[in-house]
Amino acid sequence: xxxxxxxxxxxxxxxxxxxxxxxxxxxxxxxxxxxxxxxxxxxxxxxxxxxxxxxxxxxxxxxxxxxxxxxxxxxxxxxxxxxxxxxxxxxxxxxxxxxxxxxxxxxxxxxxxxxxxxxxxxxxxxxxxxxxxx
Numbered sequence: 001x002x003x004x005x006x007x008x009x010x011x012x013x014x015x016x017x018x019x020x021x022x023x024x025x026x027x028x029x030x031x032x033x034x035x036x037x038x039x040x041x042x043x044x045x046x047x048x049x050x051x052x053x054x055x056x057x058x059x060x061x062x063x064x065x066x067x068x069x070x071x072x073x074x075x076x077x078x079x080x081x082x083x084x085x086x087x088x089x090x091x092x093x094x095x096x097x098x099x100x101x102x103x104x105x106x107x108x109x110x111x112x113x114x115x116x117x118x119x120x121x122x123x124x125x126x127x128x129x130x131x132x133x134x
Contacts, residue, residue, distance in 0.1 A: 109119040120128070 104119065106121045106123075107119075108121065108124075111117040111119050
């Protein structure tokens with residue numbers, strides 16, 4: 001009789017193991033279904049979920065905002081540097097520059113003696129050009 005109980009116990013134990021395995025398989029399927037339902041992309045139709053769309057929109061807005069901010073600061077800094085350069089030039093330096101330019105525009109000068117290139121004052125150049133086209 002002990003042998004029968006052992007056999008029945010073994011059979012009964014096997015069915016318990018089978019039940020546990022079946023329950024685990026069912027719960028694994030349920031967990032997989034839950035994970036699939038919680039994903040950002042709906043696997044059934046391939047359409048993005050609302051959470052994915054929100055993430056895309058927020059990410060895009062962040063990128064655009066960052067680019068705009070970088071653009072603004074780059075050009076603001078560049079303009080600031082240009083203003084600094086202009087304000088650093090003293091009045092004396094500007095007067096010297098203007099005097100040199102006026103001299104170059106109003107007096108004769110030799111630019112390249114070997115090639116025979118000279119500089120004419122603006123008025124003389126205008127007169128020569130008018131004579132040529134009369």
